[in-house]
């Protein structure tokens with residue numbers, strides 16, 4: 001009698017803890033801040049190791065032509081979560097500061113708001129940076145659970161202590177409550193990791209979307225004592241090694257819960273690394289954060305989804321963070337956004353990466369001041385203006401690069417291809433004026 005009873009009990013426990021076979025996949029997006037294109041082992045990192053990220057790439061797909069549609073934090077995050085060019089949302093100019101009085105319009109549908117009706121539990125851990133009034137914060141934009149900070153880790157009283165504004169110490173929040181003022185930033189990565197593991201454990205029996213947005217490696221850099229001094233690349237390498245450890249912890253939590261096979265894990269960065277000494281690397285790309293050179297916009301992107309994404313694959317297809325909203329909602333069986341967005345379903349680049357045929361064939365590069373500076377069409381990139389990243393104060397020459405043979409944007413071909421320059425600049429003007437005409441408003 002005892003054995004059948006135990007079996008029945010085990011069966012009952014099992015049915016209550018295992019999601020039904022047809023339930024949608026869990027989705028985790030791990031998003032770092034200012035991590036350069038070359039700052040992952042699988043992308044050629046020097047001076048530090050990222051074994052967990054490299055394993056993610058070995059078990060999934062690594063993208064080589066994946067772009068954020070912005071080179072700074074706020075517009076990049078707006079695009080990731082809504083699938084739109086930041087200009088469509090009126091969030092294309094600079095970033096939100098502690099004194100700013102605007103945010104992501106709650107009328108916009110975030111990925112969390114799109115997934116919730118399909119049965120997803122939603123959590124966000126880390127840096128928000130889409131407006132810090134309560135009605136613009138994560139809990140009001142589709143996330144049931146939030147643990148993190150409202151904006152960048154440098155927006156703290158120790159840096160912003162002079163007029164025209166005085167920033168408060170960085171607020172650490174649990175949902176709508178500030179639970180600490182000016183937390184010790186050495187432990188942010190660790191604390192976010194613990195919160196992420198808790199979330200996975202709490203929701204392992206139901207579909208979930210977890211957005212983990214690390215503050216690191218945005219400056220000022222901090223690593224816990226377990227990682228400080230651990231790499232040959234100084235504090236920057238230490239910080240990335242701690243982020244890599246964090247990725248390993250989240251993956252282990254999925255394995256421990258028996259759900260790693262049914263969880264899509266994506267890893268990417270919000271923009272390129274700042275160019276300078278003792279900081280990240282965008283090699284072999286030109287420029288970095290805040291510039292419309294490739295180093296500002298092109299970021300590492302790795303995705304793992306066992307049985308669906310071929311292990312150890314590389315996708316060279318042109319793709320944007322905006323494309324994740326239509327792609328992921330499609331996989332989740334969630335409805336599309338009700339308003340127009342700019343993302344395109346790029347499922348084929350994940351599920352059949354060897355084709356390298358992308359449904360996306362063009363991208364716009366808006367500068368930090370909100371002006372349109374460049375366009376990519378196929379393998380060609382045209383720069384019409386430059387607000388930062390060009391040496392000195394020289395007037396900026398119209399520049400055309402063939403990225404298929406010159407990913408470092410070193411050989412200006414504009415004089416050779418005047419017709420291409422004309423058609424691409426016309427296309428830029430057309431797309432920008434369309435976005436301007438269709439622009440929705442930020443919240444104020």
Ligand code: MG
Pocket residue numbers: 033034072073218270271
């Ligand atoms: Mg950033």
